[in-house]
Amino acid sequence: xxxxxxxxxxxxxxxxxxxxxxxxxxxxxxxxxxxxxxxxxxxxxxxxxxxxxxxxxxxxxxxxxxxxxxxxxxxxxxxxxxxxxxxxxxxxxxxxxxxxxxxxxxxxxxxxxxxxxxxxxxxxxxxxxx
Numbered sequence: 001x002x003x004x005x006x007x008x009x010x011x012x013x014x015x016x017x018x019x020x021x022x023x024x025x026x027x028x029x030x031x032x033x034x035x036x037x038x039x040x041x042x043x044x045x046x047x048x049x050x051x052x053x054x055x056x057x058x059x060x061x062x063x064x065x066x067x068x069x070x071x072x073x074x075x076x077x078x079x080x081x082x083x084x085x086x087x088x089x090x091x092x093x094x095x096x097x098x099x100x101x102x103x104x105x106x107x108x109x110x111x112x113x114x115x116x117x118x119x120x121x122x123x124x125x126x127x128x129x130x
Contacts, residue, residue, distance in 0.1 A: 020101045028094040035062055035090040039083050043069075047076040062087045 039058025044051055049069055057067045061084050071077045 017101065017105055021098075024098050024101055028098040031090055031094045031097070032062065035087060039087065042079045042083055043076070046079045047071060047073060058083070062091060064088070064091070 036055065036058050039061060040051060040055040043049055043054035043057045047054070047069070049057070053069050057069055060066060060068055061080070064087070067080060071080055
């Protein structure tokens with residue numbers, strides 16, 4: 001289907017939109033839960049802290065707040081460095097995946113459909129005094 005054909009298509013039904021939003025939300029939650037598990041496992045292995053404290057550290061970094069427990073080992077500090085960078089990307093990715101259908105529907109809703117053919121101006125030539 002050409003671009004013009006898609007542009008003239010009516011907006012999808014609310015049920016389709018809600019199903020798309022639900023599916024994307026599940027993907028976003030899966031990304032966040034997977035990232036949280038990865039961070040908790042990393043803190044547990046590198047810093048030898050209990051799972052609850054490791055999960056707290058990982059969730060605070062994932063939310064952009066910073067770690068709670070002090071880091072003692074070099075391996076823990078290296079892990080925290082890379083996990084902090086990864087967390088920023090994972091969070092932005094999850095928000096983007098969930099927000100894409102909402103933004104798409106909004107843009108589709110405010111799209112102004114101009115069906116009249118507008119005559120293009122004649123091409124300019126060097127003699128027109130550009």
